[in-house]
Amino acid sequence: MTTYINIGNLSGDPRYERRIGLQIQKIRKIGDLKLALEGPLGLPRDRYDVIKMREALLYDEAELITPTVWSTKVVLVIHPCSRPVYDHLKTSETDIVNGDFEDEQRTIMSCGHGIVPETLYDYCWNGLKQGGLEIKCPAIEEFRVRGTQTTCGSLWTLYELTVKAQLSQDERILFEMKLSKNSLMKMEGVQECPFCRSIAVRDNVSNDRVLCINCCNTNPDNAEFCWQCLHPWKTTNTNYCGNLSCSTSKGPKATQEILRTCPSRSIGGHKRTTPIVRACPSCQVLVEHTSGCKQMTCKCQYIFCFICLQPWKQKGVNGGCDYSINCDPAPYQSV
Known part of the structure; x- marks a missing residue:
């Protein structure tokens, strides 16, 4: 069964704005979708990515497709076929990321360091994905004792990146979207x-x-x-x-409310039900019983019975609870 979906790209290029019929029941991952779009778009799959508009992030090819992808327009980021270096920007400087292992043409940055345009794009995009607000030169300038080092740290503008990484229109918009998103996330109250x-x-x-x-x-x-x-x-x-x-959840009032309203269930085959949240009798931290027997060890290393709240019976010490005692559940606690 063919389902028609709307696709487009960030810059609104009419070449990629269209309606395409796909057998979506056979498409489970983003990589499958990109493969299915190769023919209709006339582009190899490494020339484009699918963007998550709300997050301003690109889908990974291994990600499973959710119903949200089909319910909205599929928006693509079209990458350039190559990232050439302008003659007046070519340099023999070592690539600041890959070093001497990189033999491709390098572009000179405003700080004087050299980098391959493709490497520049990857480095900048990875920084933005991690929430960065600025993109700075990572070139190591000086090694110091005990392994410490200093880096160049020169700020690269978006205009410089557009020129020297040869960003496509879609990539430029993607960078602007992610920078805006990162800026909003740093604001108080957001x-x-x-x-x-x-x-x-x-x-x-x-x-x-x-x-x-x-x-x-x-x-x-x-x-x-x-x-x-x-x-x-x-x-x-x-x-x-x-x-x-x-x-x-911290504080006496909130803690008391949790202890008072938490549900109860049978623990360790005990016939009577027990509240699933207790306050440790030693340190008062909240402990939730998810599975297992009635013996509970708190983070403070205090061991007690989760049902009756008595200390766990120790060898040579009178009193306490153990597996042989059919104890009665303690009521909801007051702290």
């Missing part, structure tokens, strides 16, 4: 939604419960997340998210 990767802003800095506007339209049942830990918001309380590792 977070990336963990579900859809769109930018989320909270109205009140004291409220860690955030509702993603985009997810409200696409997935309303899973649209709230915690500003601190970026995990789904699990409770109806506005003061804590319900994720035990999150900073919103």
